[in-house]
Amino acid sequence: QLQLMESGGGLVQPGGSLRLSCAASGFTLDYSAIGWFRQAPGKEREGVSCISSSGGSTNYADSVKGRFTISRDNAKNTVYLQMNSLKPEDTAVYYCAATPNVVSWDDAYEYDYWGQGTQVTVSS
Numbered sequence: 487q488l489q490l491m492e493s494g495g496g497l498v499q500p501g502g503s504l505r506l507s508c509a510a511s512g513f514t515l516d517y518s519a520i521g522w523f524r525q526a527p528g529k530e531r532e533g534v535s536c537i538s539s540s541g542g543s544t545n546y547a548d549s550v551k552g553r554f555t556i557s558r559d560n561a562k563n564t565v566y567l568q569m570n571s572l573k574p575e576d577t578a579v580y581y582c583a584a585t586p587n588v589v590s591w592d593d594a595y596e597y598d599y600w601g602q603g604t605q606v607t608v609s610s
Contacts, residue, residue, distance in 0.1 A: 495604030533592025
């Protein structure tokens with residue numbers, strides 16, 4: 487069964503850090519671009535970041551540039567999202583998604599496989 491699973495979410499104070507992980511089972515991520523999306527209550531799902539299959543290309547939403555870093559370890563079949571300087575507006579459920587080919591990295595419809603999401607709450 488092809489599956490993506492996110493982990494690493496939680497409650498953190500403003501200015502804090504979290505590292506999210508996206509692990510795959512049932513398939514290899516080697517040939518997939520991986521995107522991170524988030525959805526806050528009452529808002530649409532938005533693209534946060536994307537990394538190419540090789541790891542040589544990355545993209546970020548303007549709202550997270552300079553604070554978030556996406557990376558991948560194909561040997562561990564895992565993609566990471568390091569989130570620093572977190573703000574209350576980063577509060578959302580974070581999802582990872584996989585696609586063999588991506589043109590518009592922040593278009594959710596381009597992704598074939600999705601995880602169940604992990605909650606990130608930034609609050610004092």
